[in-house]
Amino acid sequence: MRIAIDATAACTPRPTGIGRYTAQLARALDDIGSKISLGTRCSHLHRHRHRLSIPTVNRFWIQEPWWPPLRRPDVVHVTDSRVPRWNSPRVATIHDVVHLLPEDRMSRQISTREFRDKKIASYQAIAADCQRIIAVSETTRRDFLGGVECDPEKVVVVHHGVDPVFQPIEQSKAAEVLAVRGIPTEAIIYVGDLSHRKNIPGIVRGFLAAELGDVPLVIAGEASFGGTGIQELIESEGCGRVRLVGWLGDDVLPSLYSSAKALLYCTHYEGFGLPVLESMACGTPVVVSSRGAAPEIGGDLAESCDPDDPASIAAALHRALGHDRTHRDRARNHALAFDWKSCARQTVEVYRQAIELADGPH
Structure with a gap:
């Protein structure tokens, strides 16, 4: 299985939640023997020194809205709530979907109206265009399905892991x-x-x-x-x-x-x-x-x-x-009990489901 991952979220000198998820998942996929390649959107060209790098993994640049004319991968995965634009089976990961919640559930405005509308549009596109959607928690899955019209069978929960570096220090x-x-x-x-x-x-x-x-x-x-x-x-x-x-x-x-x-x-x-x-x-x-x-x-x-x-x-x-x-x-x-290799294995199973769905009857 040839897996292309849009790893743009990890192209930052100071990664936080989604960037860390992207990097840890990619490393774990490589560790379990998956054949992955890592793409970065050209909008992050100025941060090229911070591209995610794994010694055994090829990297490429993505010029939106087109993906590069590489040999077609078996599946494409975007980790930061966007829709992959390659003509291959598509998987997207959704993280927090707070913008889908009624605004009165927040005590203060959490983003600009323009950003909120953009996020909601991206969730709707993911629901329509992806064969499978990874939700990082049951809460995310529930709130996504409550705010977007989507086949519930598309949305699969795969929890994050914890890096072994996090252990008690003297x-x-x-x-x-x-x-x-x-x-x-x-x-x-x-x-x-x-x-x-x-x-x-x-x-x-x-x-x-x-x-x-x-x-x-x-x-x-x-x-x-x-x-x-x-x-x-x-x-x-x-x-x-x-x-x-x-x-x-x-x-x-x-x-x-x-x-x-x-x-x-x-x-x-x-x-x-x-x-x-x-x-x-x-x-x-x-x-x-x-x-x-x-x-x-x-x-x-x-x-x-x-x-x-x-x-x-x-x-x-x-x-x-x-x-x-x-x-x-x-x-x-x-x-x-939250392990990145387990996360990677479950993610590979989601890839298989996406491929089977794309190859099946339409």
Whole structure:
């Protein structure tokens, strides 16, 4: 099976959710012996130094709306909610579909109207034009089918994995890694984008409501839509206890998770929520929102809260801080059950289904 993957989402110096998914899936597919090639859209030519590179895998450029005249692959996979334009069996991955939800479910605007309309149009095109659609969680699948007319049999859930790099790091070693960057240890942490959807104001207010003395809140991530006012919020309400440390890579994140007292991840909506599993894999308790996919991914091993209620966030944080070693070990085992090679094998099965459907009667 010849697999062409549009890996544009991984062409960035600072990958986050979709970029990390794309890179990890491609590596796992290569590890299990799949014959893949990796494409990058020419719109990212200026970032050519950051193209995803796997030693044994060929790469190519994509000039939209045309794909290059290579030998036709058996299946084409786009990982960032777009429709592949090659005349081959098509698979697309959908991640969070928050733009399909009624706007009144969000306490604040999460994007421009133009961007929202563009995303909805792309979901409709995926439903119409792809033989198979991968949803990264049951929540994503449910919300996608609730917002777009689509044959339910097309949409298959394949969970992410957790990179083995996420494991408990000895406290002294973690402290050394963080000290180089001026990051405090034994903090409450948040990892992810800084945007309205991520509920940073609610996280800050819930953290402060917990009244944890001199324990700091460390926020690791970069600003996206609605994130430019975060610094002002921190200066006005953070009481000097909130630290912005910017984007962190996998060379630092295991130390951050391992040294933390808890991950505070009470966002308004997630399609999956990799930090939930990464934190658990490092032995650190987790607080999640009662909305989106985070409760699905964390299960009963993460503490749940109302993201709009600081008192609820604070109470959940205190419960998480009370997790004993047995609970943390169970959470770690739960996280380790999410494996990238398993994700790759399930994805190959989705490819087979797409090929069979395209080759079948019309």
